[in-house]
Amino acid sequence: MADLSPSLVKWSQSLQPLLKSLLPTRELHDTWRLRDGTAIRIRVARPADAPLLQALVRGLSLRSRYQRFFYPAHELSPEMLERFTQADPMQAITLLAVVWRDGEEKAVGMAQYVVVAAPDIAEYAVVVDDAWQRAGIARRLLQNLSCVARAAGVQRMDGDVLSENEAMRALLLGIGFEMGPHPDGAYLRRSWKRLTVSEGKCSELKEVVTERVRSVA
Secondary structure, three states, rough: OOOOOOOHHHHHHHHHHHHHHHOOOOOOOOEEEOOOOOOOEEEOOHHHHHHHHHHHHHHOHHHHHHHHHHOOOOOOHHHHHHHHHOOOOOOEEEEEEEEOOEEEEEEEEEEEEEEEOOOOOEEEEEOOOHHHHOOOHHHHHHHHHHHHHHHOOOOOEEEEEOOOHHHHHHHHHHOOOOOOOOOOOOOOOEEEEEOOOOOOOOOOHHHHHHHHHHHOO
16 A cells, blocks of 8 residues: 555644544533432533423423523523533533433533633522422532532632522522622522632532643643
8 A cells, every 4th residue: 555645644643633522522420319319410511402401491380480580481592502502611601410211311400600700700590490409409500510610710609599589598508608689679689609729529520621621722
């Protein structure tokens, strides 16, 4: 067989980084079991998850939609779906909590942050399917979100909570968030958390930041 020409060899070598980036990598996740034995997996949302996110929001009760979006959103707009599924921990990321049902994944919760004052401050939000609330899923989502945010250099996470949402307020206070008045009125409360160097016991999900840095190096 004839030797490859120098130009062809150079072209082939130039493709190696691209080909390497296309190879499948191990999915980072945090998996645990609820008290009833149900396995819950938290992972990063990806573009193919748009139907899962849409199904989650469409399945929420009117009350849960209002508590998450502050208006009774029936579904996510195309722009929101794109934003929620484009993972870049240095700018914005969404974590999904999923279970397996009839051989398919079902999203039962999601949490996301968006960096609003790079790189120090991010806005966060979380929601859990009504049937899966009060099972520790929101707590686990927020703990993982805090770990990823801190690894990405975020120093504080801020978010709004309805004053009437006592369960969420209690959860946030229980995991280190602070609470104060909101400039828009008494119906809202402002919550925030200063992220420490070590956010407790972090799962391997925080490594998504390392993966992102490696992909652009």
